[in-house]
Amino acid sequence: MGQAKAYAVMSPTTPFQPWTFDRREPGDKDVRIEIAFCGICHSDLHQARDEWGGSKFPMVPGHEISGRVTQVGKKVRKFKAGDLAGVGCLVDSCRKCENCRRGLEQHCAGPVAFTYNGFEKDGKTPTQGGYSSHVVVDEAFVLKIAAGAPLERTAPLLCAGITTYSPLKRFGTRKGTRVGVLGLGGLGHMGVKLAAAMGAEVVVLSGSAAKKADGKRLGAHDFVLTSDAAAMAKSAGRLDLIVDTVSAPHDIGAALGLLKIGGTLALVGASPKPLELPAFPLIMARRQVAGSLIGGIAETQEMLDFCAKKKVFADVEVIPPAGINAAYDRLVKGDVRYRFSIDLSKL
Numbered sequence: 001m002g003q004a005k006a007y008a009v010m011s012p013t014t015p016f017q018p019w020t021f022d023r024r025e026p027g028d029k030d031v032r033i034e035i036a037f038c039g040i041c042h043s044d045l046h047q048a049r050d051e052w053g054g055s056k057f058p059m060v061p062g063h064e065i066s067g068r069v070t071q072v073g074k075k076v077r078k079f080k081a082g083d084l085a086g087v088g089c090l091v092d093s094c095r096k097c098e099n100c101r102r103g104l105e106q107h108c109a110g111p112v113a114f115t116y117n118g119f120e121k122d123g124k125t126p127t128q129g130g131y132s133s134h135v136v137v138d139e140a141f142v143l144k145i146a147a148g149a150p151l152e153r154t155a156p157l158l159c160a161g162i163t164t165y166s167p168l169k170r171f172g173t174r175k176g177t178r179v180g181v182l183g184l185g186g187l188g189h190m191g192v193k194l195a196a197a198m199g200a201e202v203v204v205l206s207g208s209a210a211k212k213a214d215g216k217r218l219g220a221h222d223f224v225l226t227s228d229a230a231a232m233a234k235s236a237g238r239l240d241l242i243v244d245t246v247s248a249p250h251d252i253g254a255a256l257g258l259l260k261i262g263g264t265l266a267l268v269g270a271s272p273k274p275l276e277l278p279a280f281p282l283i284m285a286r287r288q289v290a291g292s293l294i295g296g297i298a299e300t301q302e303m304l305d306f307c308a309k310k311k312v313f314a315d316v317e318v319i320p321p322a323g324i325n326a327a328y329d330r331l332v333k334g335d336v337r338y339r340f341s342i343d344l345s346k347l
Contacts, residue, residue, distance in 0.1 A: 001025065002032075005347045006060045006132035007321045012050035016324045018347075019058060021128060023136050031079050031142045032071035033087065038130035039064030039156035039314070040340040042186060042247045043270065045328055047117050051272050056117055062130030062342075063089040063115040066145060066155040076139045084145035086304070088158035089294050091115050091127060091137045103296040105141075130155075131321065133347050143301055146308035153313035156186065156339040157304060159294065160314060164191035164243055165303040166295040167266035168198060171241050175199030180242040181220070182255055184211045187245035187268060189315055189338035192218040195243075197310040203239065205255065214337065218315075226254065237261075237285075245269045252289070256281035266290045314339045320346040 001022035008019035026032045044061035046052050065087040069079050079085060092113035093100050099107040106112075113120055116129030129135075145154055164187055173179055179200040181191040188204075195202045196219030203222045204215035212223040224235050232254060239258050247269040253276070256265055267289065281287060295303065307313060315338045319327055327340045 002134070002136075004128075004132045004134055006128065007324055007347075008058045008060045008128075008131070009048045010058050012048070012055060012057075016131075019060070021058075021060070023134060024125075026071050026073045026136050028073040028075040029138050029140070030073045030136050031069055031076060031085065031139050032134060032136050033065070033067045033085050033142070034070045034134050035065055035067040035130055035132060035344045037066050037152045037155040037318075037341045037343060038062040039159065039316070040324070040327055040331065040342065041159045042331065043159075045331055046270070046272065048328070056126055059117055060128035060131050061116050062132070063087070064155045064158040064160070065115070065130035065135060066151040066158070067134075070134070072139070078139050078144070079142060084147060084149065084151065086143040086145050086154065086158050087115060087130065087135055087137050087141065088143065088162065088300055089115055090297070091141050092121050095140075103298045105296045106294050131324065131342060131344075133344060141297060143297070143304055145304060149308055150313055152318050152341045152343070153316050154304070154307075155341055156190070156314035156316065157307055158300070160186050160190045160339060161194070161307060162295040162300045162303050163187055163268050163292070164245070165194050165306070166299060167243055167268060167290070167292040168195055168200075168241075169299075170292065171264050171266065173198045173200050173241065176201065177241065178203070178239045180205050180224075180239045180255070180258060182226075182242055182244040183246040183269060184208075184215055184338075185245060185334060186336070186339045189214075189218055191243045191245060192220050193312050196220070197306070197312050203235070205242070205258070224258075232258070239263060241266065243268060247271060249273045249275065251276070253278040253281055256287055256289075259285065259287050262286050264288050264290055266292050268292050314341075316341040318343050322346070
């Protein structure tokens, strides 16, 4: 076993604190990664505070991991010591079910092993995430990061990037597609950047007028204030796709009215409370609401390669591990532009 340093929560109501635990030694097909940076995802907060239920403690969150390979098993073929590498939301799956065979490991029929708050393939060993010094993962679930990519800005791509890339690709985003991004936070800012890089006409949909300038800076072509009834009415029927990144209860009925006939609203933000879905905006214009959960390993690698080619990286505020508690409090208030990235060299 190898000792890993980390920041962990011991219960839903206690703050993060330094913690040491055992990581397994690399097996024949495993890769050991010294973690350089780990992004803070809103789902980390939900799970650390047990807002979704089912949280396991002690918990080391973190599934936006970037770093450098320090050791590989004797049967590893894709990586060598010194390579840049990343780990996202998954560290294993059954690899046998229909979904896994289709490259949809995130929808594995089970057992799927999440990077934290789950169990490894033995069904007994708790998985612990990237707010730590190193991680050991089967090479099949390790992603290649391009040489020269900024690791602090690449880490959030492993969740925020793939979460928005997947529905954009799935629903045919290309040059001329009109894409609305609802909510300009950690997910939303990546949605804007990626859609713009794909050639789409991008519209930021936000309840905060203060986000307008940032939207344009990130690549958006227009901005609609969702609290402005006149602006919303003017944009009715305008969009082909809306990527809804809001992770709090909100009115999706008004957003549906912005879609063209046959348009799609793709939910990627996970509200802890159910959303109301009005029937008439769907029925009268043949619109649809879809969900999307991260992406499979191959699609995640595709996203990383796309981002490296297009120079699309997350906007981050780098913090030391000791700043995690303050960062969580700021995250609740929406006070981050646009992702916290933890510098794990400061452990």
